Amino acid sequence: MSSHFAIAIDGPAASGKSTLAKELAKKLGLVMVNSGAMYRAVTWKLLEDGVDLTNEDAIETALRAMDVSCGVDGLLSTVSIDGIDPGEALRSEEVNGKVSVVAAVAAVRDRLVGLQRNYLLSSDVVMEGRDIGTVVFPETPYKIYVDADESVRAQRRVAVGEVDSVADRDRDDSRRKTAPLKVADGAAILDTSNHTIESGLEAAIEILRSQGLQISGV
Numbered sequence: 001m002s003s004h005f006a007i008a009i010d011g012p013a014a015s016g017k018s019t020l021a022k023e024l025a026k027k028l029g030l031v032m033v034n035s036g037a038m039y040r041a042v043t044w045k046l047l048e049d050g051v052d053l054t055n056e057d058a059i060e061t062a063l064r065a066m067d068v069s070c071g072v073d074g075l076l077s078t079v080s081i082d083g084i085d086p087g088e089a090l091r092s093e094e095v096n097g098k099v100s101v102v103a104a105v106a107a108v109r110d111r112l113v114g115l116q117r118n119y120l121l122s123s124d125v126v127m128e129g130r131d132i133g134t135v136v137f138p139e140t141p142y143k144i145y146v147d148a149d150e151s152v153r154a155q156r157r158v159a160v161g162e163v164d165s166v167a168d169r170d171r172d173d174s175r176r177k178t179a180p181l182k183v184a185d186g187a188a189i190l191d192t193s194n195h196t197i198e199s200g201l202e203a204a205i206e207i208l209r210s211q212g213l214q215i216s217g218v
Contacts, residue, residue, distance in 0.1 A: 007126045007208065008133035011146035012181060013169040014153035016192040016200060020146055021128035023201045024208075025075055028126070028215065033077040033119050035129030035136070036099075038070065038112045040090040043102040045081040047094055053101050060107040070115045072123070096162055100172035109135075109178050130173055133184030141211050143187035144204055152193045186211075 007024065011017040018034060025032030042063065046053060051062045071078045078085070089095065102108055109131075116136050119125050127136065133143040148156075153166045173181040183189060188207045192200050209215055 002120045004120045004122070004124045005142065005213075006120055006124070006132070006137040006140045007142040007144070007213070008137050008140055008184065008187070009126060009128040009144050009146060010130055010133050010181070010184060010187065011128075012130075012153065012173065013166050014156040015146045015148045016156075016195070017128045017146040019197060020144075020190075020192070020200055020204055021126045022076075023197060024204055025126040027201065027205070029075070031072055031075050031077065031119065031123040031125045033116065033125050033127040035112070035116050035127060035132060037077070037090055038068070038079050038115065039103045039108070040095050040099050041079045041081050041086055042066070042068065042108055042112070043095050043099045044086045044089050044092075046102060047098065053098055056105050056107070059102065059105050063107055063111060068111065068115065070118070072119075077119070091162070093162075100169060100176075103130075104172070104176035104178060106178045113179075130181045131179035133187050134182060135179045138184065141186065142208055142213050143184050143211070144207055145183045145187040145189045147189060147191050148193040149191075 007030070009017045009021045021032050045066060046059060046062055049062060052058045067082050069080045113136055116127065119127070133140065150166055157166060188211070190200065190203055190207060195203065205215060
């Protein structure tokens with residue numbers, strides 16, 4: 001059994017979970033793992049190779065041939081496919097439009113959940129995604145579900161140059177058969193609609209304290 005712990009940060013698109021996870025990791029000196037980047041990296045590779053994303057068998061075959069490597073640079077997670085770091089391509093319109101489709105494939109989730117759990121073998125982590133508290137680390141007592149009004153989230157997407165619909169992403173993520181987006185048992189809900197980055201961080205720290213995490217000097 002690992003001696004390390006995980007803080008699970010889940011929530012829908014543009015809820016602020018990535019920003020919160022980064023700030024928490026920085027504040028607490030933990031490794032921040034962006035699980036969404038892993039799904040985006042696989043999606044990017046499938047698109048690069050022209051794989052038919054309507055064919056799950058084709059996706060599984062391509063996935064078996066991929067070398068998916070996850071590591072750490074400082075306190076941030078990294079991901080590469082066949083030795084290539086996709087970089088900014090992970091946020092491309094093409095990847096944005098297809099990542100929910102790829103993430104719904106059970107074989108993809110099984111492969112990446114295993115890689116996500118491996119982080120706990122060497123580090124305490126803050127991990128953000130859509131199934132961290134429900135599937136990846138269901139036993140962790142430290143769980144926050146980050147949410148915000150749909151209109152606020154839509155504005156945030158536009159502000160960073162992304163044009164996909166948060167409503168469509170919510171529907172796809174919540175209705176998929178494998179690891180649907182939902183509030184994990186024991187998770188505290190943090191609505192960031194009216195929070196600044198700083199006040200959201202403070203609220204999260206208080207939640208984690210209430211969940212039993214020993215935090216000193218913060």
